[in-house]
Amino acid sequence: MITPNLATAISELGGLIEDADRILPFTGAGISTECGIPDFRSPCGLWIKNQPIPFDVFMASGEMRDESWRRRFVMEEIFAKAKPGRGHRALASLYRAGKVPALLTQNIDNLHQDSGIATQDIVELHGNTTYALCLECETRYELSWVREKFDTSGQHAPDCSCGGHIKTATVSFGQAMPVDAMRRGEELTRHCDLFLAVGSSLVVWPAAGFPPMAKHNGAALVIINREPTEFDALADLVVRGDIGDVLAPFIAG
Numbered sequence: 001m002i003t004p005n006l007a008t009a010i011s012e013l014g015g016l017i018e019d020a021d022r023i024l025p026f027t028g029a030g031i032s033t034e035c036g037i038p039d040f041r042s043p044c045g046l047w048i049k050n051q052p053i054p055f056d057v058f059m060a061s062g063e064m065r066d067e068s069w070r071r072r073f074v075m076e077e078i079f080a081k082a083k084p085g086r087g088h089r090a091l092a093s094l095y096r097a098g099k100v101p102a103l104l105t106q107n108i109d110n111l112h113q114d115s116g117i118a119t120q121d122i123v124e125l126h127g128n129t130t131y132a133l134c135l136e137c138e139t140r141y142e143l144s145w146v147r148e149k150f151d152t153s154g155q156h157a158p159d160c161s162c163g164g165h166i167k168t169a170t171v172s173f174g175q176a177m178p179v180d181a182m183r184r185g186e187e188l189t190r191h192c193d194l195f196l197a198v199g200s201s202l203v204v205w206p207a208a209g210f211p212p213m214a215k216h217n218g219a220a221l222v223i224i225n226r227e228p229t230e231f232d233a234l235a236d237l238v239v240r241g242d243i244g245d246v247l248a249p250f251i252a253g
């Protein structure tokens with residue numbers, strides 16, 4: 001069912017939430033647009049400005065590693081000042097109420113952690129852009145350290161003392177998916193009774209495989225996104241509205 005208006009959407013969603021014991025939210029960039037972080041595929045999204053740098057290109061080219069860090073630091077002001085939005089706060093309320101055991105996200109912005117959901121209960125499928133890792137020895141680097149090296153070297157990406165390249169702790173196109181996160185995502189998906197896909201175009205695979213997996217395992221599937229997605233026909237409820245408006249009534253306290 002595609003809900004005809006906001007009131008119906010909120011009432012239908014409220015009923016499904018009330019009936020559910022184990023809700024699994026699955027979030028995408030759309031939940032963070034009201035926090036000032038552009039998504040990828042909307043008309044003013046990041047994709048339009050800069051095509052992503054695939055992993056093999058990052059590995060092969062020092063210039064592209066420099067470019068990748070330049071782009072990251074251009075975005076820093078936006079990431080640093082973003083606060084959880086109404087969608088994040090509503091999901092955190094459901095988490096505190098015991099309805100949401102854990103959350104699956106494609107986002108890399110750390111806003112679910114900032115909303116009060118414990119880090120161990122957030123499964124990040126595409127990593128996190130608020131810190132960096134050495135791709136060889138996995139040493140963690142803070143962005144302030146990378147920035148200082150970058151600025152004092154004439155805008156060159158620093159390498160780790162082991163010789164490995166340092167990259168934000170995100171998963172680029174062509175980079176292997178994190179095995180643990182995928183395994184946990186699958187387990188959570190198989191055991192939920194309500195799957196809430198929020199703010200994702202559902203075109204990035206393998207993450208996009210989770211909503212149909214949930215449905216095939218007997219969970220109710222809800223898709224909240226202002227644009228149609230490929231899985232709308234499979235969903236029990238489709239809400240084509242603004243995420244903040246739809247989820248605001250579920251913010252507790």
Ligand code: NAD
Binds near residue numbers: 029037040106108
């Ligand atoms: P996407 O850009 O492909 O899709 C976002 C969807 O959200 C779009 O269909 C858009 O119409 C919808 N949307 C945007 N704002 C909305 C709103 N306020 N209400 C309702 N719908 C809204 O994003 P994706 O599916 O998450 O996949 C893109 C990849 O980009 C992900 O892997 C993610 O890691 C990465 N990404 C993350 C962030 C972030 O962490 N905030 C931002 C940009 C991109």
